[in-house]
Amino acid sequence: MTFTKPLSSFLGASMALALQCVPALAANIQSPDAAAVKAVTEQFADDLAKGDLQAISRLYTDDARLLPPNADPISGRAAILAYFEKTLRPDLVGGAKFDHYEIYGGEDAATSLSQIRMLDTKGQVIERGKQTIVLLKQDGKWKIHRDMWSDNSPTNTTN
Structure with a gap:
């Protein structure tokens, strides 16, 4: 005792x-390339506002994986493009805004956490959530390797 x-x-x-x-x-593990990592997410938002889903798919590594809420993982750039063609169609989604970034990592790998607001075609917020992406540097450019997000809507507890 x-x-x-x-x-x-x-x-x-x-x-x-x-x-x-x-x-x-x-503080020591924050990415030395935070601006370049953040630029990938901002490019996603710019391409989405233009409705350019092909350009968005090129932001991902060849063997990237989406981890959407309430769904199975989507693997590979072609499958990711097909998923976005169903869910981010320009007639449904007008854009996205990302903010409140936290970026961590090193020379060749980084993690970005951010808040996301999805917008309709009139610029009105239709969804709020959180996003976590893992990026890898390939051929000197940051690419999204894993992409996971969640919606801030309350969970429906009635069955």
Whole structure:
């Protein structure tokens, strides 16, 4: 019993020290290329506003994977384009706005977290959510490798 109290005190102090270091560690893992990583998402929004789904598909790696909410993963650039042709048609979606970025990573891989607002053809918000993308640098350009998002709408709990 007498050993337990010093051990728990040591563990508590260690945890407090570790928690103090988290902000410093997060600052050190922010992507050195944050503006270029953010530009990929902004290009997505620009291409969507133009209705250019082909251009959007070129923002993804050949073996990219979409992880949409309430659906199976979609793998590969061609399948991603087919998915977007069904869900992001210009007659349904007029654009997207991304903000509140958090970007982490290194020289060849990065993760971007952002808030998203999907817009209808009149520029009105039709959906709010969150997006997490993993990007890889290929041939000197950032490409989306994994793309996962969720809607902020309340869950329907009535069955």
